[in-house]
Amino acid sequence: MKFARCCFVAIHLVATAALLISLFTGLRIRAVLDDFWRNYSYLLPQGEVISIHLLSGMLLSLAAFCYLIYTRLKQQDKKRTTTRLKHKYHHLVIRLGHWVLITAIISGWLIWLQAPVINKLASILHYLMALAVIAYLFSHSYFHFIDSGVGGLKRVFVPGKGLKPLFFIIVFSLPALAWLSHAFIAQNQYQTLLVDDLNPDTHIDIDGIANEGIWQQAHQISVLTHGGANFDNGQTRIWAQAVQNEQEIYFALRWQDANESLSHLPLKKTEQGWKVKQQGFHHFDETEHYEDKFAVMLSNSCDYGADGTAHLGHQPLKDKPVNWHQKGYHASLDNQVRDLWHWKAVRTNGMLLADDNFIGKPISHKPGVRRYTAGYQADGKESGAYVMNWLWYKPDIIVPKRLPQDNNKLALFNQNALLPWFESTPYHKTTDRYPVGTELPSVLYRSNRFEGDRANVRAKGIWKDGYWHLELARKLDTGSQKDVVIDSGVCIWFSAFDRSQVAHTRHVRAIQLVFAS
Amino acid sequence: MKTARLIYSILTILVFTAWCYWQLETPVDFADYRFAKIASNGEPLNPWQGPWACTLDKEQGLLWEVKTDDESIHDGYWTYSWYDGQQGQDNFGDCYFEDNRCDTLDLVIRTNQQALCNVRGWRLPTSAELQSLYRLNTLPQQAQIATQYFPQIKNGDYWSSDHHQALTGHYQRFGHGAKAFNFFSQSELNLPYRNAAFVILVTEQLPSSRTEAGVLSR
Structure with missing residues (x-):
């Protein structure tokens, strides 16, 4: 009896900690x-929460597995068990x-696996389960606390006398096992893209049409990438x-985008003067009047959270400014x-x-x-530029730099x-x-x-029938300190932007990349 | 007892939530220790305001012309040959605002006529004044200057007022020239007057808004 109680308390404590960490880091990712x-x-919580979320998910999975074993053993021992729940509630x-927990764990793993067909459903389900967990915490934990007070909490979180060593073994071994499993999986988790050999005599036009043999x-x-603005779900x-x-x-890339969005912060003449059409640009998070975009990140390491470069939150970097969005x-x-x-x-x-940009310190x-952009910066350039058609951006009235010569x-x-x-x-x-309008x-x-350096990546995209088709080309080694040398083993990430400034999809x-030869 | 727990727990949650909320900051601007933005009418601007036409150097007690990309006489793309009305080479630079080509005197005259930032006395800076603008910039291929206060600085040579400099090497055949400074390479060199180089003007006269406010420390 004491042994079973001790196991329950230990697993309950670990599962509670894992659940709370998963919930709060998950909501940060959702935010x-x-x-x-x-x-x-x-x-x-703020910062590099994606890796923590995955680690706590692993811990929760292990705790759930242990709990399953515990309940099986407990069922066999049912006749001798006197434990009863006081309330049907x-x-x-x-x-x-x-x-709820089982569904949350399974849907989380399905998202991680990037399972082709069920992934869309999994991400919706995972979020719904997070909401259900909040309801569960109130209806179960909070209700228990109100009903039984601190004494009630002690009963489910503090082991009885005599079996404390076992309690601590479980409490410390489960996170250790989770960390080891997480590290092992993280080392073997990549999808691979086989990079085929191209005959040096074969020419590829960077024209957005992948029609070469x-x-x-x-x-x-x-x-399947998720989390972007304006895309379906x-x-x-x-x-x-x-x-x-x-x-x-x-690279020949293709992604679903129902509409070709080219209207990029257009100017509109009003009674008061010219105005930038925007909904979130003032806070650097435009999601309506913006062009479509696509991003490829490359790195020599392959960790979660865009190789540890995604720091989420309003002020995720210590001593750095709060961000607008x-x-x-x-x-x-x-x-x-x-x-x-x-x-x-x-x-x-x-x-x-x-x-051609980079993410540095x-x-x-x-x-x-x-606008502070932390480590996201552009490579250097010798010359050339696109410029915005306003002297100085303001959310109300701006002065254009130029107007068309020919109204027609x-x-x-x-x-x-x-x-x-x-x-x-x-x-x-x-x-x-x-005229106004x-x-x-x-x-x-x-x-x-x-x-110069900023022009190292040739690219051309064409939108057709609900898809963007993009071709990219770059030297394997540009010699730039701001570029990654591309070789077998380099990891890449893709993100699509549907008329959004920063709200991109992710995986x-x-x-x-695995070179065929 | 249960009611007390309920009330205390709700109060704790509310206080904690409120405390967290008050911790949440919004982005705030802060002033540079040395530079300040001045509008074309001479009025001071906050660090995030714009457009600004001049930058006040509080340390040196100088007002600098700000280059633009609006094709006005202050456009950063225009180049000028060095000419002060007596020495140098007139009309060997490229700009759109003169019928002929451009020289440094054209920009000085036009800027003073315009009374940029409500002051006059605009002139070419000395080489020392130009070099005093150095500020480390760690971003790749950027001018080593406070680019947020001095935009449109090109990777090229900027004329100083230091002239009658003996030319050497390739330029020796031109005799004398003026000192120029490159903000990217942080290098100074003597160029023939006839060369086309960029210009950023300076004046010791300060807008009344700044002198009256007593902001300037010297």
Whole structure:
């Protein structure tokens, strides 16, 4: 009897701790895409919570497994057991709670596995179970506390006399086992993308159309990404192929996006003057008037949470500023550079480039800079730029830099969401005769395309029939300190943006590149 | 007893929640120890405000022209040959605001006519004044200057007022020139007057809003 009681108390304590950690870290992860939970940001843990969530999930799974064994043994010993629940209420709540926990654990594992068909359902279910856990904690734990007070808590969390060594063995061995299992799985968790060989004589056009013969033969993987704004249920599937010819690597990517979003913070003329159409840009979290984008991150290590670069929360980095959208920052706290290619449907697609960026250590906060981006920075460039068509951004009225020379071409410019430099003239209030209601693109290609380090990734995307098709090419070794040398074993992550500034999709496990030769 | 527990626990949760809520900060701006933004009318601006036309250097007691990308006379892309009306080479730079090509005197005259930031006395800075703007910038290929106060600084040479410098090497055949400074490489060199280089102007005159407020320490 004492032995069973001791096992129960130990497992209950571990499971409670794991459940609370999982719940709070899970809600922090949810807060990235859910305004409701961002309102409670101050109650949620911050930082690199994704790895902690996965570790606590492992601990909860082990505790649940132990509890199953415990109940089996207890059933065999039922005749000698005198333990009875005092109230039918508690009996019912605990029964329901068990099902909630089991469903939460299973759906969590399904998300981790990125199981193709059931993944959409799993993420919804996982969140619903998190809400059910909150209800369970109130109806079970809180009710118990009110009913029995601290004495009641002691009974379920403090072991009786005589078996304390066993209690501590269970309490410490379960987290240790969880940590070991987590570490083992983390080392063997990658999806792999086989990078096929490309004959050096074979030419691939970076035109967004993967019609070269090699793409018919190249291996393909798909990954369901989740957590992005505007996508159906926040999710989109990404298909990826890669080939290399010992000099360059080429990617052919495709992802579901019901609409081609090119309208990027357009300007609209009002009675008071020109205004930027935006809903969240003032807080650097636009999700309506923004171009589609795609990001590829590369790293020599393959850990969870975008290789440990995702730091969630309103102020996840100590001594660094609070962020505007309370979602978090990207930064490499181990000082290793992660490569980040950021393709933008308007701002870089016309340059046939992806913006070559990187994630490094968080920079210091400078006075006069309203947006702090921690470790997310652009590679250096020799020249070339896109610029926004306003002298200074304000949420109310702005002054454009340029207006189209020919009013008749405005529809074409709006369609392309780009105002050509040489078909526009500097703005003067006296010559601005555009009627109220006129819309104008906000993106200007000021001069040539990027040159230098920032232009290392060639890219072209084409949207067709509900899918974006994107081709990327980069030298395996650019020689830049801000780029990762691409070789077999390098890990990559994909993120899609549906007319959103920062609300991108993500996937839990890294994809490891494996060169065919 | 149960009622007391209920009340105390709810109160504890509420107090804890309120305490956490008050801990939550919103982003706040803070002033640079040395630089401040000044609007084109001479009025001071907060660190996050803009556009600003001048940057006040509180340490040096100087007001600097801010370069733009609006194709005005202050556009950072324009280049100028070095010319003070007597020495140098006129109209060997590239800009849109002159019928002929541009020289440093064109920008000085225009800026003083305009009374940028409500002051006059705009001139070319000395080489020492230019170099005093150095500030470490760890981002790749960025000017070593406080770019948040001095935008549109190009990777090229900026004219100083230090002239009649003997030229050497490749430029020796031009005789004399003026000192120029590169904010990216932090290097100074003597260039022939006829070279096209960038310009950032400076003045000792300060807007009345700043001098009256007694913000300047010297």
